[in-house]
Amino acid sequence: xxxxxxxxxxxxxxxxxxxxxxxxxxxxxxxxxxxxxxxxxxxxxxxxxxxxxxxxxxxxxxxxxxxxxxxxxxxxxxxxxxxxxxxxxxxxxxxxxxxxxxxxxxxxxxxxxxxxxxxxxxxxxxxxxxxxxxxxxxxxxxxxxxxxxxxxxxxxxxxxxxxxxxxxxxxxxxxxxxxxxxxxxxxxxxxxxxxxxxxxxxxxxxxxxxxxxxxxxxxxxxxxxxxxxxxxxxxxxxxxxxxxxxxxxxxxxxxxxxxxxxxxxxxxxxxxxxxxxxxxxxxxxxxxxxxxxxxxxxxxxxxxxxxxxxxxxxxxxxxxxxxxxxxxxxxxxxxxxxxxxxxxxxxxxxxxxxxxxxxxxxxxxxxxxxxxxxxxxxxxxxxxxxxxxxxxxxxxxxxxxxxxxxxxxxxxxxxxxxxxxxxxxxxxxxxxxxxxxxxxxxxxxxxxxxxxxxxxxxxxxxxxxxxxxxxxxxxxxxxxxxxxxxxxxxxxxxxxxxxxxxxxxxxxxxxxxxxxxxxxxxxxxxxxxxxxxxxxxxxxxxxxxxxxxxxxxxx
Amino acid sequence: xxxxxxxxxxxxxxxxxxxxxxxxxxxxxxxxxxxxxxxxxxxxxxxxxxxxxxxxxxxxxxxxxxxxxxxxxxxxxxxxxxxxxxxxxxxxxxxxxxxxxxxxxxxxxxxxxxxxxxxxxxxxxxxxxxxxxxxxxxxxxxxxxxxxxxxxxxxxxxxxxxxxxxxxxxxxxxxxxxxxxxxxxxxxxxxxxxxxxxxxxxxxxxxxxxxxxxxxxxxxxxxxxxxxxxxxxxxxxxxxxxxxxxxxxxxxxxxxxxxxxxxxxxxxxxxxxxxxxxxxxxxxxxxxxxxxxxxxxxxxxxxxxxxxxxxxxxxxxxxxxxxxxxxxxxxxxxxxxxx
Numbered sequence: 021x022x023x024x025x026x027x028x029x030x031x032x033x034x035x036x037x038x039x040x041x042x043x044x045x046x047x048x049x050x051x052x053x054x055x056x057x058x059x060x061x062x063x064x065x066x067x068x069x070x071x072x073x074x075x076x077x078x079x080x081x082x083x084x085x086x087x088x089x090x091x092x093x094x095x096x097x098x099x100x101x102x103x104x105x106x107x108x109x110x111x112x113x114x115x116x117x118x119x120x121x122x123x124x125x126x127x128x129x130x131x132x133x134x135x136x137x138x139x140x141x142x143x144x145x146x147x148x149x150x151x152x153x154x155x156x157x158x159x160x161x162x163x164x165x166x167x168x169x170x171x172x173x174x175x176x177x178x179x180x181x182x183x184x185x186x187x188x189x190x191x192x193x194x195x196x197x198x199x200x201x202x203x204x205x206x207x208x209x210x211x212x213x214x215x216x217x218x219x220x221x222x223x224x225x226x227x228x229x230x231x232x233x234x235x236x237x238x239x240x241x242x243x244x245x246x247x248x249x250x251x252x253x254x255x256x257x258x259x260x261x262x263x264x265x266x267x268x269x270x271x272x273x274x275x276x277x278x279x280x281x282x283x284x285x286x287x288x289x290x291x292x293x294x295x296x297x298x299x300x301x302x303x304x305x306x307x308x309x310x311x312x313x314x315x316x317x318x319x320x321x322x323x324x325x326x327x328x329x330x331x332x333x334x335x336x337x338x339x340x341x342x343x344x345x346x347x348x349x350x351x352x353x354x355x356x357x358x359x360x361x362x363x364x365x366x367x368x369x370x371x372x373x374x375x376x377x378x379x380x381x382x383x384x385x386x387x388x389x390x391x392x393x394x395x396x397x398x399x400x401x402x403x404x405x406x407x408x409x410x411x412x413x414x415x416x417x418x419x420x421x422x423x424x425x426x427x428x429x430x431x432x433x434x435x436x437x438x439x440x441x442x443x444x445x446x447x448x449x450x451x452x453x454x455x456x457x458x459x460x461x462x463x464x465x466x467x468x469x470x471x472x473x474x475x476x477x478x479x480x481x482x483x484x485x486x487x488x489x490x491x492x493x494x495x496x497x498x499x500x501x502x503x504x505x506x507x508x509x510x511x512x513x514x515x516x517x518x519x520x521x522x523x524x525x526x527x528x529x530x531x532x533x534x535x536x537x538x539x540x541x542x543x544x545x546x547x548x549x550x551x552x553x554x555x556x557x558x559x560x561x562x563x564x565x566x567x568x569x570x571x572x573x574x575x
Numbered sequence: 576x577x578x579x580x581x582x583x584x585x586x587x588x589x590x591x592x593x594x595x596x597x598x599x600x601x602x603x604x605x606x607x608x609x610x611x612x613x614x615x616x617x618x619x620x621x622x623x624x625x626x627x628x629x630x631x632x633x634x635x636x637x638x639x640x641x642x643x644x645x646x647x648x649x650x651x652x653x654x655x656x657x658x659x660x661x662x663x664x665x666x667x668x669x670x671x672x673x674x675x676x677x678x679x680x681x682x683x684x685x686x687x688x689x690x691x692x693x694x695x696x697x698x699x700x701x702x703x704x705x706x707x708x709x710x711x712x713x714x715x716x717x718x719x720x721x722x723x724x725x726x727x728x729x730x731x732x733x734x735x736x737x738x739x740x741x742x743x744x745x746x747x748x749x750x751x752x753x754x755x756x757x758x759x760x761x762x763x764x765x766x767x768x769x770x771x772x773x774x775x776x777x778x779x780x781x782x783x784x785x786x787x788x789x790x791x792x793x794x795x796x797x798x799x800x801x802x803x804x805x806x807x808x809x810x811x812x813x814x815x816x817x818x819x820x821x822x823x824x825x826x827x828x829x830x831x832x833x834x835x836x837x838x839x840x841x842x843x844x845x846x847x848x849x850x851x852x853x854x855x856x857x858x859x860x861x862x863x864x865x866x867x868x869x870x871x872x873x874x875x876x877x878x879x880x881x882x883x884x885x886x887x888x889x890x891x892x893x894x895x896x897x898x899x900x901x902x903x904x905x906x907x908x909x910x911x912x913x914x
Contacts, residue, residue: 032691038774042576068881102876104631105859111628112854115780117772118677118701121684127693137775154779154846161580163777189639193671193678193705194851195860197639227883237892238899263901306901307888320634321880328882336885336904356636356867364871382646382659386868393646400649427637429644429657429865436650451682451695455641455656481684484693 053473059220066224071213128477136188183463185422237306256539268303274345277503287524308333317465341371348421348502411442420457421502462508483516581781592835613838620845708758
């Protein structure tokens with residue numbers, strides 16, 4: 021599949037010209053490389069969701085259930101009554117066009133239906149036709165159209181070309197949020213059994229086994245212990261974390277990307293080292309192992325179903341609060357949904373850092389603290405010793421993950437940690453960071469292999485900004501606090517901005533952390549040689565060591 | 576296509592009113608019945624729409640955050656762009672309503688396909704046209720209170736005096752009206768000249784712009800070109816608001832065209848995108864504070880789901896867990912009667 025991926029120079033021939041035919045008269049052409057495989061029946065069955073079957077995107081007949089039309093219309097009606105967001109966003113868009121060129125998928129593809137306004141019109145047109153008088157009477161003239169099977173295909177193609185990053189909603193004068201449209205649009209598609217398998221399979225595994233990759237409890241434990249062995253090799257410090265331990269003070273949950281794949285595992289090593297150094301009374305859980313939530317990319321109900329385990333496990337183990345690792349959509353769910361969906365958790369306590377005594381009042385209800393908040397507090401109060409010179413060979417830039425940037429506002433904590441753990445930090449252009457950050461192009465469950473062209477197109481604006489600082493400041497490290505970023509960026513950087521590696525913030529921290537009883541470090545967490553002890557002229561060293569920077573870890 | 580239909584529609588409306596009064600003499604219809612009906616539709620329509628919207632719950636707190644969250648005490652919190660309290664959220668909403676804050680952020684992107692690169696520049700034109708249009712519109716409406724009040728309040732007189740500060744022409748040119756017409760024209764031009772906008776524009780977008788052009792245009796014609804019996808117009812307006820409608824002598828047909836277009840706007844308002852100023856008060860991404868971890872938010876239709884419980888999980892994996900030395904839960908049902 022990826023051998024069909026055009027070269028960057030070819031892909032970059034993007035044109036934002038509009039087609040001659042009106043969008044409603046232009047049928048969606050589902051182009052290979054721009055979509056993911058359809059979900060397998062067994063993965064829908066695993067959750068007892070409707071209309072399981074094996075279907076192929078390439079087939080003309082998607083085997084929709086007989087009453088597909090009524091299912092969708094009833095589903096839409098129900099959601100209009102349940103979500104004020106949907107009703108308002110259907111009604112008040114003035115098509116001012118402010119959102120049009122804010123979407124990374126439009127920028128990278130030039131496909132007009134990737135303009136947020138048109139993505140919403142795909143649904144709004146059907147809404148107009150059946151839920152407004154003008155639409156019923158005047159039809160196409162006022163942007164109304166009847167729901168057809170072709171419309172379903174179009175929805176499927178474009179609602180799975182949106183990563184729910186909410187950049188458009190920041191620029192919209194009324195705050196119309198395409199993520200809401202996409203989330204609910206995907207819910208409607210799921211009523212017909214039309215998910216993508218990359219999401220559906222992860223959801224089924226997470227539901228049953230406890231994490232997206234289907235790692236059974238013993239394997240989960242082995243993976244973590246394997247990381248501990250590596251840590252011992254590198255630092256001489258032996259770490260013995262606990263699993264499913266009742267009576268621990270803190271339940272630590274992170275995304276499976278952190279204990280499964282390179283380069284997330286190096287971030288996970290950072291967590292393990294930090295917690296060990298602090299002597300933190302915490303436990304991992306094999307049952308609620310997954311912080312990420314692909315249910316959120318399926319429907320609100322499935323999001324709730326997967327998320328429910330976190331509180332259930334916290335209650336069973338009798339912990340005081342939950343500490344969450346570096347992950348984007350996991351934190352959107354914890355921050356904006358978890359308390360409402362599955363809380364309030366009366367059995368937990370307002371989080372207090374056992375090391376500094378800081379009370380995290382901003383998490384007083386949900387009782388979940390972000391690791392960057394937790395660690396920033398430690399560093400600010402000088403509770404850990406850091407040697408940033410160990411990261412001197414890294415010229416770092418930081419990518420704000422969409423979900424924590426625009427669905428939470430976690431902007432300063434990670435920057436504070438970067439500045440404390442390394443000496444060379446360079447920001448990307450201001451239009452591409454903080455609340456205006458660009459998506460990695462693979463969010464919301466789209467980081468599969470078969471849609472690589474979509475990912476490279478969607479990731480172009482982000483990669484372009486990275487390449488800018490790479491050329492300007494010799495940046496060789498893209499730091500981020502999101503597991504999907506860590507999974508998606510290596511391929512994206514290889515493609516658009518080679519020589520830039522990808523790293524979680526707690527990997528930077530793990531490298532800089534001075535641990536009690538550690539041997540002199542000669543290797544970083546990836547097992548590569550550390551730069552020589554600081555010399556007189558750090559610049560000389562920088563240029564020589566940038567070659568030793570790990571190549572971006574492709575597949 | 577939408578463009579042509581919208582233009583024809585507005586011209587047709589104007590012609591209808593013209594013929595209605597000029598030829599058929601339907602003064603009472605166009606001067607009293609239609610304005611009353613339009614106003615009724617306007618107020619009731621907005622009210623019903625508002626009630627309809629407000630009755631739908633916000634199941635989840637989903638503000639779009641535009642700055643640093645409130646977290647640790649030593650990190651500066653962006654109170655306006657990332658409001659933590661209801662009060663701060665209200666200030667954010669006001670900044671949207673009065674200053675068009677989000678629109679002010681607008682950027683334009685430039686794509687270079689040779690040696691591909693993407694650059695951004697500030698693009699405040701839309702913000703400028705929009706804010707000028709809306710304030711000119713409000714001021715124009717406010718000035719018209721002079722027709723509906725007796726004596727004319729001080730504030731209205733002052734507004735009109737300020738509006739005419741240029742002191743050009745007889746009668747003197749009121750800036751708000753001219754600016755209104757100009758801004759509407761610019762908004763229309765933007766819609767026609769930018770290909771992306773033209774591509775997404777519907778009849779629903781062109782129609783209100785032409786309608787506003789028609790209203791502002793007939794207003795200007797009355798004031799500066801043909802002149803009308805302003806005293807008569809006021810008499811009619813006062814009659815309407817005091818519910819003692821009268822049709823004074825000869826105000827001039829142009830006035831009835833103006834009034835009919837205004838009536839159309841009023842009646843069209845509640846059923847169209849023109850409801851956006853009402854809708855923004857209920858837009859969850861802009862009205863909700865970002866304190867969802869600190870304050871519990873209740874979803875009124877929250878329902879229980881059947882998640883995979885720990886006992887079910889342990890029942891399946893207990894052997895593997897035992898072997899791996901992972902503690903089991905003694906309360907889990909499968910252990911009863913075993914070992």
